[in-house]
Amino acid sequence: MIPAAQLAETIWREDTASRWLGMKLEEVRAGYARLSMRVQSHMGNAQNVCHGGLIFTLADSAFGYACNSHNQRALAASGAIDFLAPAQVGDELTAVASEVERAGRRGVYDVRVTNQAGTTVALFRGQSATVKGKWIEQP
Amino acid sequence: MIPAAQLAETIWREDTASRWLGMKLEEVRAGYARLSMRVQSHMGNAQNVCHGGLIFTLADSAFGYACNSHNQRALAASGAIDFLAPAQVGDELTAVASEVERAGRRGVYDVRVTNQAGTTVALFRGQSATVKGKWIEQP
Amino acid sequence: MIPAAQLAETIWREDTASRWLGMKLEEVRAGYARLSMRVQSHMGNAQNVCHGGLIFTLADSAFGYACNSHNQRALAASGAIDFLAPAQVGDELTAVASEVERAGRRGVYDVRVTNQAGTTVALFRGQSATVKGKWIEQP
Amino acid sequence: MIPAAQLAETIWREDTASRWLGMKLEEVRAGYARLSMRVQSHMGNAQNVCHGGLIFTLADSAFGYACNSHNQRALAASGAIDFLAPAQVGDELTAVASEVERAGRRGVYDVRVTNQAGTTVALFRGQSATVKGKWIEQP
Numbered sequence: 001m002i003p004a005a006q007l008a009e010t011i012w013r014e015d016t017a018s019r020w021l022g023m024k025l026e027e028v029r030a031g032y033a034r035l036s037m038r039v040q041s042h043m044g045n046a047q048n049v050c051h052g053g054l055i056f057t058l059a060d061s062a063f064g065y066a067c068n069s070h071n072q073r074a075l076a077a078s079g080a081i082d083f084l085a086p087a088q089v090g091d092e093l094t095a096v097a098s099e100v101e102r103a104g105r106r107g108v109y110d111v112r113v114t115n116q117a118g119t120t121v122a123l124f125r126g127q128s129a130t131v132k133g134k135w136i137e138q139p
Numbered sequence: 140m141i142p143a144a145q146l147a148e149t150i151w152r153e154d155t156a157s158r159w160l161g162m163k164l165e166e167v168r169a170g171y172a173r174l175s176m177r178v179q180s181h182m183g184n185a186q187n188v189c190h191g192g193l194i195f196t197l198a199d200s201a202f203g204y205a206c207n208s209h210n211q212r213a214l215a216a217s218g219a220i221d222f223l224a225p226a227q228v229g230d231e232l233t234a235v236a237s238e239v240e241r242a243g244r245r246g247v248y249d250v251r252v253t254n255q256a257g258t259t260v261a262l263f264r265g266q267s268a269t270v271k272g273k274w275i276e277q278p
Numbered sequence: 279m280i281p282a283a284q285l286a287e288t289i290w291r292e293d294t295a296s297r298w299l300g301m302k303l304e305e306v307r308a309g310y311a312r313l314s315m316r317v318q319s320h321m322g323n324a325q326n327v328c329h330g331g332l333i334f335t336l337a338d339s340a341f342g343y344a345c346n347s348h349n350q351r352a353l354a355a356s357g358a359i360d361f362l363a364p365a366q367v368g369d370e371l372t373a374v375a376s377e378v379e380r381a382g383r384r385g386v387y388d389v390r391v392t393n394q395a396g397t398t399v400a401l402f403r404g405q406s407a408t409v410k411g412k413w414i415e416q417p
Numbered sequence: 418m419i420p421a422a423q424l425a426e427t428i429w430r431e432d433t434a435s436r437w438l439g440m441k442l443e444e445v446r447a448g449y450a451r452l453s454m455r456v457q458s459h460m461g462n463a464q465n466v467c468h469g470g471l472i473f474t475l476a477d478s479a480f481g482y483a484c485n486s487h488n489q490r491a492l493a494a495s496g497a498i499d500f501l502a503p504a505q506v507g508d509e510l511t512a513v514a515s516e517v518e519r520a521g522r523r524g525v526y527d528v529r530v531t532n533q534a535g536t537t538v539a540l541f542r543g544q545s546a547t548v549k550g551k552w553i554e555q556p
Contacts, residue, residue: 011185012185014184014185014187015184015185016180016181016182016183016184017181017182017183017184017189017190017192017193018184018190020181020182041155042155042156042159043155043156043159044155044156045153045154045155045156045157045203046150046151046153046154046203047212047214048153050156051156051157051196051199051200052199052215052218053156053192053193053195053196053197053198053199053200054156054192054196056192056195056196056199056218057190057192057193057195057196058192059192060190060191060192060195061190061192064184064185073186075186075222076191076222077221077222077384078219078220078221078222078356078405079191079195079219079220079222080217080218080219080220080358080497080542081217081218081219082216082217082523082525082544083214083215083216083217083218084518084520084523084525085520100529100540101501101537101540103501103502103537106355106499106501108499108501108540110527112517120518120520123517123518123525125497125542127356127499216523217495217544219358219403219497221384221386221405223379223381223384223386224381239390239401240362240398240401242362242363242398245360245362245494247360247362247401249388251378259379259381262378262379262386264358264403266360266495289463290463292462292463292465293462293463294458294459294460294461294462295459295460295461295462295467295468295470295471296462296468298459298460319433320433320434320437321433321434321437322433322434323431323432323433323434323435323481324428324429324430324431324432324481325490325492326431328434329434329435329474329477329478330477330493330496331434331470331471331473331474331475331476331477331478332434332470332474334470334473334474334477334496335468335470335471335473335474336470337470338468338469338470338473339468339470342462342463351464353464353500354469354500355499355500356497356498356499356500357469357473357497357498357500358495358496358497358498359495359496359497360494360495361492361493361494361495361496
């Protein structure tokens with residue numbers, strides 16, 4: 001079995017969007033991923049807080065690493081988020097994704113996004129579907 | 140009553156994130172908003188398609204303009220998205236948000252994201268909550 | 279093609295739960311279903327209003343008839359509901375399901391549940407997945 | 418502080434719908450509830466498995482006991498469910514609700530519904546909102 005951390009490095013090299021947004025890949029294990037992102041000034045919306053879509057994007061990236069951590073390619077079929085506290089420009093956000101269940105081709109993953117004070121900014125739940133193909137083909 | 144298009148222009152000037160992502164404000168009416176975004180090469184993920192979070196972000200922006208179109212400040216409390224078709228780099232995405240219901244401080248809005256061929260890329264439903272304050276104070 | 283109304287009658291005869299809950303099959307067309315249910319006294323919860331689960335159940339039944347209206351067997355993969363107004367004992371609830379999108383094996387359906395005064399009680403969105411088999415085999 | 422188990426008994430006496438559906442109140446602690454329900458023959462749908470709405474109803478009841486376990490009255494604002502495996506007539510379903518987060522008047526609760534073999538039948542996430550009033554007034 002390919003270690004999840006090695007897989008994550010392989011995926012990360014291709015994951016232009018997450019890198020462009022300034023995310024950092026903190027830790028990936030089987031069924032688990034932790035990513036972080038600093039809220040930059042260009043991420044603010046008209047309410048002067050971080051655009052909710054970018055909080056979702058961080059959570060969605062964490063979800064993506066967790067649901068692909070078994071080397072079987074998986075896609076996000078759907079996702080839902082509860083915004084519980086605003087994220088301010090300058091905040092350091094951390095998203096922790098954990099596998100809730102896998103059943104056949106489907107998976108359910110929960111992600112909690114917190115700020116540097118430990119306050120929960122958002123809760124995300126995502127549904128994945130596996131597709132054909134491995135990230136790293138084994139001999 | 141302040142026209143929704145005028146409100147939208149006011150909000151747009153402060154909406155750094157949506158402008159940074161290259162979105163265009165196409166049309167806003169009461170309870171309705173249409174925005175567009177071209178998928179740029181830095182928006183691709185490791186599956187070589189547009190990061191789902193950025194599709195959500197476009198939908199969330201359209202939702203934001205629609206739920207703020209009555210001049211009463213409103214926030215996104217939650218949102219959910221179904222990803223139905225991938226968006227490719229170079230695609231021109233359009234998000235159309237429509238008000239489904241307002242009940243007290245709560246609102247529900249649906250957003251359909253399509254590509255230039257008219258294919259539905261994603262369906263979003265968002266829940267808003269009004270907060271104190273107007274975007275433009277009336278004399 | 280088998281008419282949706284004929285299909286619905288076939289499904290209804292096997293749909294013990296919906297009949298047991300006192301639902302009525304009002305109208306089914308391709309991609310559309312309307313069912314009604316009176317809130318009976320045993321449906322009340324501790325807040326003395328209709329148990330939200332039974333409102334969901336009515337919406338889920340309407341969703342089921344709409345997503346099976348093409349004669350291809352389909353299952354509910356997931357569903358989400360916003361409870362916007364309470365339903366009182368004695369209320370006559372109507373659930374109208376409409377098809378939002380079909381893409382491959384997946385479908386998305388919206389259901390609005392209203393009471394006899396036309397007030398929206400709940401908004402439901404369901405995700406279906408087709409499975410093998412027809413409801414009525416054609417020669 | 419009123420013990421959660423005592424509160425639950427008070428609520429249960431008024432909770433006609435859950436009792437009518439044959440649910441059993443197994444255990445309630447602060448932020449936690451466990452209920453069970455046997456799938457009876459009249460709960461079957463046209464696919465000959467338990468109507469998904471009734472699985473949601475069980476999960477929603479567990480959610481209700483968990484979000485009211487602090488003696489502050491709370492309502493379900495919304496809920497979403499993933500159906501992962503069918504429940505057969507005769508199955509003994511157990512729903513375990515746990516508090517994920519409380520933030521101001523809002524709460525988020527997760528419920529896992531399993532059958533007697535331990536298979537996960539459904540995953541539910543509910544959003545609550547507190548309202549005025551206590552279940553048991555303290556002197």
